Amino acid sequence: MAKSSLRLAENVEGNFFVDRTCIDCSTCNWLAPESFSGAASFSFVQRQPSSPAAIRQAQKALISCPVGAIGTEQKTSIDNELRFPDLISENVFHCGYHSESSFGATSYFIQREAGNVMVDSPRFAGALVKQIEQMGGLDIMFLTHRDDIADHQKFADHFGCERFIHVEDAVSSARSVEHKIAGGEPFEIDDELLVLPVPGHTRGSACLLYRESFLFTGDHLAWNIDAQNLRAFRTACWYDWSIQTISMTTLQNYTFEWVLPGHGRRINLPTAEMRKSLEKCIKWMGKTGSGTAIEQVS
Numbered sequence: 001m002a003k004s005s006l007r008l009a010e011n012v013e014g015n016f017f018v019d020r021t022c023i024d025c026s027t028c029n030w031l032a033p034e035s036f037s038g039a040a041s042f043s044f045v046q047r048q049p050s051s052p053a054a055i056r057q058a059q060k061a062l063i064s065c066p067v068g069a070i071g072t073e074q075k076t077s078i079d080n081e082l083r084f085p086d087l088i089s090e091n092v093f094h095c096g097y098h099s100e101s102s103f104g105a106t107s108y109f110i111q112r113e114a115g116n117v118m119v120d121s122p123r124f125a126g127a128l129v130k131q132i133e134q135m136g137g138l139d140i141m142f143l144t145h146r147d148d149i150a151d152h153q154k155f156a157d158h159f160g161c162e163r164f165i166h167v168e169d170a171v172s173s174a175r176s177v178e179h180k181i182a183g184g185e186p187f188e189i190d191d192e193l194l195v196l197p198v199p200g201h202t203r204g205s206a207c208l209l210y211r212e213s214f215l216f217t218g219d220h221l222a223w224n225i226d227a228q229n230l231r232a233f234r235t236a237c238w239y240d241w242s243i244q245t246i247s248m249t250t251l252q253n254y255t256f257e258w259v260l261p262g263h264g265r266r267i268n269l270p271t272a273e274m275r276k277s278l279e280k281c282i283k284w285m286g287k288t289g290s291g292t293a294i295e296q297v298s
């Protein structure tokens with residue numbers, strides 16, 4: 001729960017504020033860009049939301065903030081219609097309720113007749129769990145890599161879902177995951193879900209391609225607003241940048257219109273534009289040196 005007494009001076013005057021417990025995960029920046037902005041090591045309210053749509057987005061950020069650093073000065077009722085999972089497109093949803101243990105990574109939910117899927121783990125929050133129950137429960141959980149697994153065990157215990165992770169990232173609490181994918185070849189969970197190993201950010205990083213349209217990328221690839229292009233995180237590459245660059249080229253063999261990352265911004269582009277953006281990203285990666293860089297957060 002954010003505290004007014006810890007309100008950052010950088011916030012503009014008004015109801016919404018960010019307090020000093022912000023961990024700079026940037027979730028609020030992309031979720032409610034009208035209202036929140038990032039500084040060197042924290043975020044703040046740059047403009048108070050005034051329209052119903054902007055207030056709703058700011059409330060989504062408040063609910064999603066992994067450390068409860070967003071608050072309101074006045075008691076503010078949350079929009080009745082606002083609930084997570086929150087629809088992104090078709091049957092793909094944003095889970096909200098980001099977890100501090102995943103450094104605020106985004107997780108996703110796919111509602112399918114063939115069995116509902118969660119990609120990476122949010123907080124095991126009661127309101128989210130209840131909503132997932134109403135949406136048919138959870139059958140499959142795919143973990144893109146070891147950093148963004150948060151409360152996966154609690155979801156597995158509650159819903160009895162089958163979990164998948166690459167064996168190279170099946171470490172610490174992920175050792176209990178039921179299915180450990182080995183090697184570098186694509187792996188079909190079923191005819192809609194294809195796992196694409198993409199070592200680089202970590203040894204066991206993997207993307208999930210859903211229906212040749214939605215690519216869930218973990219921390220391998222995201223949209224960069226400054227470059228206006230797809231980018232990998234050069235300063236958050238924990239394993240090997242050269243290997244990550246090679247992994248990126250393997251994505252050129254696939255078709256997708258969405259990139260849905262753990263950290264950073266998602267993007268929806270026509271297939272041809274996505275392909276060009278990926279090509280540009282690979283060229284950029286080739287120019288940025290090799291090896292490992294451990295300078296920032298995961």
Ligand code: SF4
Nearest residue numbers: 022023025026028065
């Ligand atoms: S979502 Fe919360 S922790 Fe993340 S940048 Fe915004 S205020 Fe900070």
